[in-house]
Amino acid sequence: MMEFLESNRQKKIGSLFKKELASLFQELIRQENKENLILSITKVYVTPDISIAKIYISVFPSELSSRQIEEIKNNSSLIKHKLSQKLKSSIRKVPELNFYLDDSLDYIEGIDKALKKPFNPIKGGF
Numbered sequence: 001m002m003e004f005l006e007s008n009r010q011k012k013i014g015s016l017f018k019k020e021l022a023s024l025f026q027e028l029i030r031q032e033n034k035e036n037l038i039l040s041i042t043k044v045y046v047t048p049d050i051s052i053a054k055i056y057i058s059v060f061p062s063e064l065s066s067r068q069i070e071e072i073k074n075n076s077s078l079i080k081h082k083l084s085q086k087l088k089s090s091i092r093k094v095p096e097l098n099f100y101l102d103d104s105l106d107y108i109e110g111i112d113k114a115l116k117k118p119f120n121p122i123k124g125g126f
Contacts, residue, residue, distance in 0.1 A: 058103075
């Protein structure tokens with residue numbers, strides 16, 4: 001993932017969204033009785049004109065990730081509305097919310113498993 005140079009304003013808004021979306025998702029998970037699901041907002045990038053927010057979400061267990069991200073994308077207008085209600089005193093207009101799956105933990109886990117196999121390509125032996 002490429003790091004963007006963000007202004008302090010973008011960072012503050014991103015941090016605010018991250019906090020509020022986390023509590024919003026926690027609330028929605030509780031309402032739907034999805035006890036075996038963990039959603040974590042790993043990063044929020046906000047464009048300089050605050051028109052778009054890219055939200056990266058990690059899902060555990062990862063088998064549910066694609067279905068969960070689709071569900072979030074399908075409900076993005078509802079999520080945006082709830083977020084605007086929570087943030088109406090802090091921000092004038094909530095940007096368009098784009099949700100993405102952050103599968104970096106799965107990638108790390110795959111590397112870790114590969115390194116623990118009998119043949120380790122880095123060590124060069126069986």
